[in-house]
Amino acid sequence: MLKVLILPGDGIGQEITTQALKVIDCLNADFNLGMMLEHGLVGGNAYDETGSPLPQATLDAARQCDSILLGAVGGYQWEFLERDLRPERGLLELRAEMDLFSNLRPAILYPQLVNVSTLKEEVVSGLDLMIVRELVAGIYFGKPRGVEIRDGQKYGFNTAAYYELEIRRIGRSAFKIAQLRNKRVCSIDKANVLEVCELWREVMTDVAKDYPNVELTHMYVDNAAMQLVKAPKQFDVMVTSNLFGDVLSDCAAMLTGSIGMLPSASLNQDGFGMYEPIHGSAPDIAGKDIANPLAAILSVAMMLRYSLNQASLACKIEAAVNTVLNKGYRTQDIAIESDLVVGTNKMGDLVVEAL
Amino acid sequence: MLKVLILPGDGIGQEITTQALKVIDCLNADFNLGMMLEHGLVGGNAYDETGSPLPQATLDAARQCDSILLGAVGGYQWEFLERDLRPERGLLELRAEMDLFSNLRPAILYPQLVNVSTLKEEVVSGLDLMIVRELVAGIYFGKPRGVEIRDGQKYGFNTAAYYELEIRRIGRSAFKIAQLRNKRVCSIDKANVLEVCELWREVMTDVAKDYPNVELTHMYVDNAAMQLVKAPKQFDVMVTSNLFGDVLSDCAAMLTGSIGMLPSASLNQDGFGMYEPIHGSAPDIAGKDIANPLAAILSVAMMLRYSLNQASLACKIEAAVNTVLNKGYRTQDIAIESDLVVGTNKMGDLVVEAL
Ligand SMILES: CC(C)[C@H](C(=O)O)[C@@H](O)C(=O)O
Ligand SMILES: CC(C)[C@H](C(=O)O)[C@@H](O)C(=O)O
Secondary structure, eight states, X not given: OEEEEEEEESTTHHXXXXXXXXXXXXXXXXXXXXXXXXXXXXXXXXXXXXXXXXXXXXXXXXXXXXXXXXXXXXXGGGTTSOGGGSHHHHHHHHHHHTTOOEEEEEEEOOGGGGGGSSBOHHHHTTOEEEEXXXXXXXXXXXXXXEEEEETTEEEEEEXXXXXXHHXXXXXXXXXXXXXXXXXXXXXXXXXXXXXXHHHHHHHHXXXXXXXXXXXXXEEEHHHHHHHHHHOGGGOSEEEEOHHHXXXXXXXXXXXXXXXXXOEEEEEXXXXXXXXXXXXXXXXXXXXXXXXXXXXXXXXXXXXXXXXXXXXXXXXXXXXXXXXXXXXXXEOGGGOOTTSEEOOHHHHHHHHHHHO | OEEEEEEEESTXXXXXXXXXXXXXXXXXXXXXXOEEEEEOOOSHHXXXXXXXXXXXXXXXXXXXXXXXXXXXXXXXXXXXXXXXGSHHHHHHHHHHHTTOOEEEEEXXXXXXGGGGSSBOHHHHTTOEEEEEEEOSSGGGTOSSOEEEEETXXXXXXXXXXXXXXXXXXXXXXXXXHHHTTTSEEEEEEOTTTOHHHHHHHHXXXXXXXXXXXXXXXXXEHHHHHHHHHHOGGGOSEEEEOHHHHHHHHHHHHHHTTOGGXXXXXXXXXXXXXXXXXXXXXXXXXXTTTOSOOHHHHHHHHHHHHHTSOOHHHHHHHHHHHHHHHHTXXXXXXXOOTTSEEOOHHHHHHHHHHHO
């Protein structure tokens, strides 16, 4: 029996997760998936109900499940809370507590959506790249950190740091994924300026020795940002640190023009994973039945493939999404004239129908 | 008498600077500019000749000049030197020694070159944004830093740090520039995760009070990378830290498709500045007479405008570049079929002719 923890979170997190649950219900009913669901709180709504963005109950539930499906966290009303109580904090702690160090962020262009991209068709058509982002170390978690008075002035500081083993394990993650793809890893750093990146590059080069059939190249992060805009199809797998991965994966996702379509996975050493859309909680459109639920639905597919060993059901979901797109249905974020624009709920129903 | 230090540097730095010098010679001869030139070494060639990427003689010369024109630094043959001897080190030290904290990186799309961009015409046509990057602090210079053994493992670390006053002065820079433009500053940070960025945001908000006619907004760096790809024309002036500015300015520059066209300025408190193309030393095409000299030539224009109080001559150079582009001449990097492709030298001559 597969046990999955559902954490809808804030903003559109609620309504898109509802659509993903419809898909799970359908897989349970018609395809004998046998997935048991638990529900929990995280983010702003968790703070509102319990005083903490990551309640102990959620963490306990996470530890007993096979994987987590997350919606999104954050919203204007919680921005003025102190740092430790903010919604993002719940997400960061969940990542750290479950040791979800390997964040997989695919940037895939759906052929039906090539017109939605701001880039020219020949530059992005067929785009399929995977960003592997280290998720539980680096400057996000490095110490010392803070704001204090120094020389009579306010002084803010953070520490970008990696241990060798932290680099090694995310490196292995990337190489393993590359073996299943086009066998090319591009490691992104700023080794010409930062010592922590010198170590990064050294360890990546060492890890590569264990994967002789995978090609490793290195690129500076500023150049990577340029190359993503210039010729994104040159990349297969990109591996990088927590902060660089945050920026580059959002840039890469936007190349497709449809971040409402993109799921992500955050995995630990044992394949336990948290799955979530890469888009945020979009509080401005929450509750309006216009958010795109496909990233949440495709997150279920990613979960089935990466954590639950159900690749064939994953393919079924992906095929259903394709069918719906082929019929011309679009939520507003991915619509151009002549498309059939539908709401969040209807899109969920259409995918279930196609299943 | 204006005194300018010429530092061609490495790779294509040499040949593109030669073209810029032709333009200066022409301005001296025909427009009575009266610019006196000194020549110096920086980067890899400086290391080869003197053992240091920033020889004392260069630094002394810089201190006696009104501004600096730089080509580019770096090359494969120096990549395996120890950190302190590498070409980039010369550049970083020159920035720090001259306190060139305000790095202006315009991303402008030339109407003649709209087809060179990888983005759709409607997304980028008319693009004119200015990135103001802090250049002498942040993680580039923060301490402590290094690689050491900790808990029996290699541990690499850097410090991202800002003093209040360092943020304040780059903030003022950005607001002053915005006053001459469309009066909108977007400050980029990652304040939801990093304390140093919380201070950044706080100080920017405070600086804004002195510029009531300029609108200040804040954006997270990951979102900024997305928005640059999605709708770059939403921005007027972006202000950000050293590292974020490195990445975002390259991303923004590439939106235009023609980084061979873009100059940059690095200014200190007194308006003393170093001017250089944003592109690098491109060792793979060095000496082949194919590099685009227009960024170097336009760097001279930027210098005349920002440091030497010669805006009308700056306009003349820019007009000459426009004339050459209008006639259909292109270096290979910005050429599409039907253009007249010319080499580095010829392009320099064409601009001089147009002057
Ligand atoms: C919400 C925020 C803390 C988070 C991050 O920076 O990791 C988000 O941007 C992401 O990429 O998942
Ligand atoms: C060469 C390198 C040190 C430099 C930087 O990172 O600042 C370059 O990328 C730049 O942007 O001017």
